[in-house]
Amino acid sequence: MTEGIVGEFLALKDETDADLLAMQCGDFYEFFADDAEFVGEELDLKVSQKSSHGSSYPMAGVPLSELTAYLKVLVERGYRVAVADQYEVDGGHKRAIERVVTPGTLLESTDSEARYLAAIVAESGGYGFAVADVTTGRFHATELDGDELLTELYRFGPAEILPGPDVRADDDLLTEFRATDATLSLHATDAFAPGRARQTVDEQFGATTVSSVGLDDAPGAIRAAGGLLSYVDETGLGVLASMTRLQPYDTGESVALDATTQRNLELVETMGEGGRSLVDVVDHTVTSAGGRTLRERLCRPIQDEGELTRRADCVDALAGEALARERLRETLGDGYDVARLASKAVSGSADARDLLRVRDTLSVLDEVAGVIEGSALADSPLADVVSQPDRAAAAELVDELADALAEEPPASTREGGLIRQGYHDELDELIEGHEEALDWMDGLAEREQSRLGITHLSTGRNKTDGYYIQVGNSETGEVPEEYDEIKSLKNARRYTTEKLSEREREIFRFEERRGELEHELFVDLRERVAERAELLQDVGRALADCDCLSSLAVHAVENDWTRPALVESGIDIEAGRHPVVEREVEFVPNDLELSDGRGFLVVTGPNMSGKSTYMRQSALITLLAQIGSFVPARSARIDPVDGIYTRVGALDELAQGRSTFMVEMSELANILHSATEDSLVILDEVGRGTATYDGISIAWAATEYLHNEVRAKTLFATHYHELTGLAEHLDRVANVHVAVEEQGDDVTFLRTVREGATDRSYGVHVADLAGVPEPVVDRSRDVLAKLRAEKAIEARGSSGESVQAVFDLDSEAFRGSTSADGGRQSRDGESETTPDDDPDSSLDPETEAVLEAVRETNVAETSPVELMSTVEKWQQRLSDDASE
Numbered sequence: 011m012t013e014g015i016v017g018e019f020l021a022l023k024d025e026t027d028a029d030l031l032a033m034q035c036g037d038f039y040e041f042f043a044d045d046a047e048f049v050g051e052e053l054d055l056k057v058s059q060k061s062s063h064g065s066s067y068p069m070a071g072v073p074l075s076e077l078t079a080y081l082k083v084l085v086e087r088g089y090r091v092a093v094a095d096q097y098e099v100d101g102g103h104k105r106a107i108e109r110v111v112t113p114g115t116l117l118e119s120t121d122s123e124a125r126y127l128a129a130i131v132a133e134s135g136g137y138g139f140a141v142a143d144v145t146t147g148r149f150h151a152t153e154l155d156g157d158e159l160l161t162e163l164y165r166f167g168p169a170e171i172l173p174g175p176d177v178r179a180d181d182d183l184l185t186e187f188r189a190t191d192a193t194l195s196l197h198a199t200d201a202f203a204p205g206r207a208r209q210t211v212d213e214q215f216g217a218t219t220v221s222s223v224g225l226d227d228a229p230g231a232i233r234a235a236g237g238l239l240s241y242v243d244e245t246g247l248g249v250l251a252s253m254t255r256l257q258p259y260d261t262g263e264s265v266a267l268d269a270t271t272q273r274n275l276e277l278v279e280t281m282g283e284g285g286r287s288l289v290d291v292v293d294h295t296v297t298s299a300g301g302r303t304l305r306e307r308l309c310r311p312i313q314d315e316g317e318l319t320r321r322a323d324c325v326d327a328l329a330g331e332a333l334a335r336e337r338l339r340e341t342l343g344d345g346y347d348v349a350r351l352a353s354k355a356v357s358g359s360a361d362a363r364d365l366l367r368v369r370d371t372l373s374v375l376d377e378v379a380g381v382i383e384g385s386a387l388a389d390s391p392l393a394d395v396v397s398q399p400d401r402a403a404a405a406e407l408v409d410e411l412a413d414a415l416a417e418e419p420p421a422s423t424r425e426g427g428l429i430r431q432g433y434h435d436e437l438d439e440l441i442e443g444h445e446e447a448l449d450w451m452d453g454l455a456e457r458e459q460s461r462l463g464i465t466h467l468s469t470g471r472n473k474t475d476g477y478y479i480q481v482g483n484s485e486t487g488e489v490p491e492e493y494d495e496i497k498s499l500k501n502a503r504r505y506t507t508e509k510l511s512e513r514e515r516e517i518f519r520f521e522e523r524r525g526e527l528e529h530e531l532f533v534d535l536r537e538r539v540a541e542r543a544e545l546l547q548d549v550g551r552a553l554a555d556c557d558c559l560s561s562l563a564v565h566a567v568e569n570d571w572t573r574p575a576l577v578e579s580g581i582d583i584e585a586g587r588h589p590v591v592e593r594e595v596e597f598v599p600n601d602l603e604l605s606d607g608r609g610f611l612v613v614t615g616p617n618m619s620g621k622s623t624y625m626r627q628s629a630l631i632t633l634l635a636q637i638g639s640f641v642p643a644r645s646a647r648i649d650p651v652d653g654i655y656t657r658v659g660a661l662d663e664l665a666q667g668r669s670t671f672m673v674e675m676s677e678l679a680n681i682l683h684s685a686t687e688d689s690l691v692i693l694d695e696v697g698r699g700t701a702t703y704d705g706i707s708i709a710w711a712a713t714e715y716l717h718n719e720v721r722a723k724t725l726f727a728t729h730y731h732e733l734t735g736l737a738e739h740l741d742r743v744a745n746v747h748v749a750v751e752e753q754g755d756d757v758t759f760l761r762t763v764r765e766g767a768t769d770r771s772y773g774v775h776v777a778d779l780a781g782v783p784e785p786v787v788d789r790s791r792d793v794l795a796k797l798r799a800e801k802a803i804e805a806r807g808s809s810g811e812s813v814q815a816v817f818d819l820d821s822e823a824f825r826g827s828t829s830a831d832g833g834r835q836s837r838d839g840e841s842e843t844t845p846d847d848d849p850d851s852s853l854d855p856e857t858e859a860v861l862e863a864v865r866e867t868n869v870a871e872t873s874p875v876e877l878m879s880t881v882e883k884w885q886q887r888l889s890d891d892a893s894e
């Protein structure tokens with residue numbers, strides 16, 4: 011067994027299943043052996059060799075004060091790091107693992123994105139799901155079905171996932187987990203067991219809370235929640251107490267917005283490189299908590315008209331009060347992330363500067379309230395936002411902190427200087443004595459200079475010598491007898507005296523006692539702040555709400571957005587714009603009308619004309635209305651939807667190894683299953699991932715189903731011109747098209763959406779624009795002209811025969827013919843119609859006769875030789891016929 015410090019390291023490493031161990035050795039945290047090599051690479055640290063009991067080991071270290079920054083980097087890269095601290099015991103040291111820092115439990119988070127830890131268990135065909143942000147104490151638990159689970163995973167984007175024992179063998183699910191970039195961590199199986207988990211959850215939130223929030227009937231939610239809490243407890247972070255509220259949520263309350271849709275609409279991230287997401291464009295928040303709230307709302311629109319009206323009333327009031335709004339934002343900007351500070355106080359990691367930030371942020375609440383009350387905003391629901399937290403309790407805490415804390419405390423909580431004079435009698439005495447001793451020390455050099463007539467005399471303090479008097483070499487002959495030399499330097503000598511040593515001991519004593527007492531007082535104070543975590547979270551929520559609503563108001567004012575009216579039916583948008591595209595190009599606004607009698611729009615138009623933009627802007631305007639925002643339109647009347655579903659081109663999925671068509675169909679299936687009469691469905695080019703016939707058929711059938719059964723409000727963009735005929739057959743279907751202007755072969759995009767269908771597709775023009783070689787473009791023009799003339803598709807097969815297919819709107823089927831045999835065939839070769847019952851037949855009588863003969867021939871009872879000669883005769887008749 012390895013002995014010494016490395017042995018101790020390796021023994022501690024055995025105790026933990028973390029990926030890495032950082033062990034305190036004096037003023038450094040050290041990594042040894044493999045861990046040292048690893049962090050040397052990852053963190054670019056110098057790796058040296060440490061000899062220990064005859065062997066040599068790689069070693070890399072970071073100073074105590076820098077550990078946090080390094081941990082953050084490691085954890086953000088997905089590693090879990092155990093931290094062992096060193097204690098003084100009876101003149102020696104002892105080391106023990108105090109905490110494990112993991113991606114989902116990293117407290118030191120400064121960005122505006124929340125950092126979630128999620129736990130998932132399988133439960134009666136569905137899943138139990140719990141999710142927590144340890145940095146703010148947010149905690150949710152619920153039960154979900156498979157699709158909802160993926161939606162929530164996408165929505166929260168957890169940094170770390172704890173799969174319960176029963177989902178660890180589910181390969182499909184694990185693949186989905188891995189696709190989220192989260193670190194997967196295995197936590198003890200029994201923590202997820204029903205009884206144990208229930209006990210953990212009851213202990214955390216109280217049994218009555220668990221019942222009152224309706225989780226009694228949600229065993230999966232309880233198991234996930236219990237597993238998660240026990241994991242957080244085990245990391246040693248000590249933040250459990252900041253999780254004060256158990257928030258169950260029913261995904262039904264919010265608007266269904268599946269992962270695909272969140273991605274397609276580019277709400278918080280873009281699909282391709284570059285470009286800007288919706289949040290990138292609309293976020294004008296001045297605090298990280300405000301930014302988090304805005305993101306959350308964008309990903310979780312709601313239907314609750316009361317809440318939507320409240321939010322929009324606030325935005326309305328803020329939009330109309332420029333001066334108050336700007337003052338409000340300026341004031342909000344002075345606050346800190348108080349929910350995160352609460353978690354730090356609870357975990358015991360908050361320092362004096364953090365508590366000052368708590369004090370300042372609580373005062374910001376008062377100032378914000380003052381701004382609101384002193385302006386026309388007082389009559390808006392914004393006044394209620396700031397009166398929600400217990401302001402009296404907040405003011406009390408502000409006073410307490412103000413009385414206790416020094417204005418410029420050190421970062422360490424073990425040095426003096428944390429606590430203000432006048433806060434504690436004993437401390438005041440210590441401070442007085444300490445200061446007096448320090449003053450004596452400060453004046454010493456001057457006193458000695460004049461007493462002894464030595465000019466080059468100074469005093470100083472360092473670690474090895476303590477306090478000393480230093481005299482330049484030229485005058486060392488003048489020093490009095492009572493000076494004891496303690497060190498000789500190149501140009502000077504250092505001395506001490508009895509009096510100096512006495513004063514030095516006194517100062518050290520004061521320092522120590524003051525450090526201890528101030529630390530004690532500080533820890534008390536921090537605990538009192540921790541006890542008020544819930545108050546801090548309330549304040550944090552109120553300030554974040556103000557910030558988020560002000561941000562929406564700023565964007566509305568700067569971009570001429572308008573307040574949407576919430577109505578009982580339909581969506582009616584006048585001069586709507588795309589919130590992101592309007593920032594980038596000269597935008598042509600467009601109307602949208604979806605009503606009971608016109609619930610399904612088939613959108614046609616050339617490639618690149620703006621179909622996708624039009625459909626997305628419609629979805630985004632609806633979504634913005636349902637987070638309580640103003641919208642980019644001249645006017646908008648919106649009946650809140652219960653879900654937004656999109657299916658748009660999925661090139662990026664190819665990279666993940668699933669076929670585009672398969673993805674497309676499973677997304678379509680999901681929409682057809684989940685959408686309701688109150689949903690908004692956006693379909694872009696459905697069926698494009700497969701052969702044309704299949705594509706049109708699927709698009710056709712999906713349209714019928716959406717129209718007849720689901721009755722969802724739908725926008726359907728298609729290149730299949732055939733689908734525009736649907737409007738004549740289905741009463742709620744209407745055609746719109748994005749107009750272009752044509753002059754010769756030139757096409758100008760007008761970006762204007764008009765009623766009716768386009769009469770043609772402009773793909774050839776786009777091919778030309780895109781640089782497809784001239785001969786190909788010319789040939790496509792020929793083919794197109796022919797197709798238009800014949801309304802039929804002629805393709806040349808490899809065997810030389812040509813196949814024709816015409817989509818028949820009356821029979822809703824394809825009629826095809828191969829000219830080699832002349833018989834009408836569907837794609838799979840089965841005969842569909844006979845010449846007799848086909849009134850459109852254009853075959854000549856001779857050919858008809860041959861076909862009749864073919865039909866009559868009994869192949870089974872005719873000998874091969876006879877068959878051959880019969881076929882030869884038929885061929886003869888046909889070629890005679892053709893040559894006539």
Ligand SMILES: Nc1ncnc2c1ncn2[C@@H]1O[C@H](COP(=O)(O)OP(=O)(O)OP(=O)(O)O)[C@@H](O)[C@H]1O
Nearest residue numbers: 595596597598616617618619620621622623624761
């Ligand atoms: N209303 C508009 N005003 C100004 N520019 C627009 C407008 N709509 C679209 N555009 C511009 O046109 C480009 C093409 O739009 P979009 O992708 O929506 O076309 P599309 O018809 O869906 O194309 P495709 O059929 O090839 O998918 C966009 O990148 C955008 O910059």
